[in-house]
Amino acid sequence: MSVKLLLAGRRGGNASLPSPPEDPRAWLxxxxxxxxxxxxxxxxxxxxxxxxxxxxxxxxxxHPAAGEVSVLAMPDTRLVVSAETSAVGPGYHVFLCDxxxxxxxxxxxAWTDPDDAEGVGDPTGYFHxxxxxxxxxxxxxxxxxSVGQVLRLRGRxxxxxxxxxxxxxxxxxxxxxxxxxxxxxxxxxxxxxDDPRRGMDVFPWWKPGAGASARLGRxxxxxxxxxVWRAPLLDEERRLLREVARxxxxxxxxxxxxxxxxxxxxxxxxxxGVGGTLAEEVHAQAEKHPARGPPLGYRRGAVQVVLPxxxxxxxxxxxxxxxxxxxxxxxRDHRRSVRFVPLEDSADDGVLPTTEERRALALEHRxxxxxxxxxxxxxxxxxxxxxxxxxxxxxxxxxxxxxDPEEEDWALGTWRSLDHATAA
Numbered sequence: 001m002s003v004k005l006l007l008a009g010r011r012g013g014n015a016s017l018p019s020p021p022e023d024p025r026a027w028l029x030x031x032x033x034x035x036x037x038x039x040x041x042x043x044x045x046x047x048x049x050x051x052x053x054x055x056x057x058x059x060x061x062x063h064p065a066a067g068e069v070s071v072l073a074m075p076d077t078r079l080v081v082s083a084e085t086s087a088v089g090p091g092y093h094v095f096l097c098d099x100x101x102x103x104x105x106x107x108x109x110a111w112t113d114p115d116d117a118e119g120v121g122d123p124t125g126y127f128h129x130x131x132x133x134x135x136x137x138x139x140x141x142x143x144x145x146s147v148g149q150v151l152r153l154r155g156r157x158x159x160x161x162x163x164x165x166x167x168x169x170x171x172x173x174x175x176x177x178x179x180x181x182x183x184x185x186x187x188x189x190x191x192x193x194d195d196p197r198r199g200m201d202v203f204p205w206w207k208p209g210a211g212a213s214a215r216l217g218r219x220x221x222x223x224x225x226x227x228v229w230r231a232p233l234l235d236e237e238r239r240l241l242r243e244v245a246r247x248x249x250x251x252x253x254x255x256x257x258x259x260x261x262x263x264x265x266x267x268x269x270x271x272x273g274v275g276g277t278l279a280e281e282v283h284a285q286a287e288k289h290p291a292r293g294p295p296l297g298y299r300r301g302a303v304q305v306v307l308p309x310x311x312x313x314x315x316x317x318x319x320x321x322x323x324x325x326x327x328x329x330x331x332r333d334h335r336r337s338v339r340f341v342p343l344e345d346s347a348d349d350g351v352l353p354t355t356e357e358r359r360a361l362a363l364e365h366r367x368x369x370x371x372x373x374x375x376x377x378x379x380x381x382x383x384x385x386x387x388x389x390x391x392x393x394x395x396x397x398x399x400x401x402x403x404d405p406e407e408e409d410w411a412l413g414t415w416r417s418l419d420h421a422t423a424a
Contacts, residue, residue: 001145003086003093003138007100007127008112008120010077024073025056027107031071032058034106038099041247042210062096063088064221065164065180065204069096079109086142087164087180089203090135091214097127132208139203140196147193150177154186163202165225168306171298171317180204180221182296212255219247223264223296230333231271233320241268249278262286264296305331306421309342311396314417335403338414343395363387365416372398374415378405385411391420 114121175183204217299317
């Protein structure tokens with residue numbers, strides 16, 4: 001079982017005189033502003049949404065390997081904070097608990113005592129006692145149990161395992177187990193199961209303190225899971241590359257003796273077109289310490305993407321992904337694009353195209369769960385495959401565009417990779 005915080009309390013619970021409760025949504029906006037200052041560089045994203053029973057909920061992402069921290073506020077001043085920390089490590093757990101305790105002092109929150117029967121509290125005890133010793137014990141126990149489960153499933157012939165990877169993308173990469181800090185092999189799994197301390201390298205934030213080691217771990221997670229390895233197309237891609245470069249620089253200036261990914265750092269600076277003294281130093285270090293093995297980055301290979309309405313598709317990891325205002329999903333680079341539009345579900349299973357559609361959509365594909373028909377136009381500089389796909393009552397439109405006629409097989413393979421998770 002993962003290490004999960006589930007903290008309950010009341011806002012304004014320590015006030016000496018009772019007063020009408022502040023509107024929970026307005027209160028959460030104040031909390032969000034506080035996090036932007038208190039969490040500083042660690043806050044990646046925040047937004048308000050509607051949670052259980054219509055209660056407003058603030059979602060915060062404080063690390064690329066972690067799930068969102070959820071702060072739910074009820075109209076009657078009750079609040080619930082939940083977060084899983086085992087994906088990142090003991091240092092992150094301590095950091096988050098300290099941050100939440102500071103939040104409690106700032107907003108006069110009266111925290112409820114831990115209740116093991118209800119699962120309320122910090123299972124490591126650190127939030128309540130300040131004793132960080134048990135945090136590592138819980139993290140290593142979780143790691144050993146997780147590795148043991150993977151080994152048992154591999155013994156049954158199963159494969160393609162990932163640990164602590166965010167939902168939405170499945171990377172196609174060799175390795176017995178994919179983690180936010182890269183793949184691990186069978187030998188690593190067996191060694192960690194025998195002695196979980198051998199697996200501390202899988203946690204991006206092991207040591208307490210928001211210093212160089214924590215920054216390096218955060219940058220490595222983004223290099224492995226988020227960076228698209230080419231010159232940036234979108235503003236958010238450029239911002240990500242700048243963030244990674246800045247994080248690595250801050251870590252290096254604090255502690256130049258850590259094992260930095262010089263090869264990939266040099267590549268990131270090249271995409272950004274950054275020169276100067278720092279770039280020269282990174283280049284020199286990359287030459288002085290040549291990296292062994294394949295470069296970091298799952299998105300150098302193919303990726304299976306979860307799409308709206310239960311659909312999935314396989315694309316090159318180098319494509320930039322975006323959702324348009326009308327719900328269309330688009331993935332593209334300088335010479336290729338894939339456009340996906342979920343259509344309104346049909347009232348009947350197995351709806352067939354009309355006669356006119358069949359004439360226009362000459363190509364046919366029947367997969368295990370998805371079937372479809374497509375038209376293909378191939379002309380140098382202007383190639384397009386347009387497909388109408390169905391899975392039971394579910395329908396979708398997929399358009400694959402490409403410049404080079406020699407990539408026709410890639411376009412056909414992309415269309416035929418469409419799957420529907422709920423159709424089985």
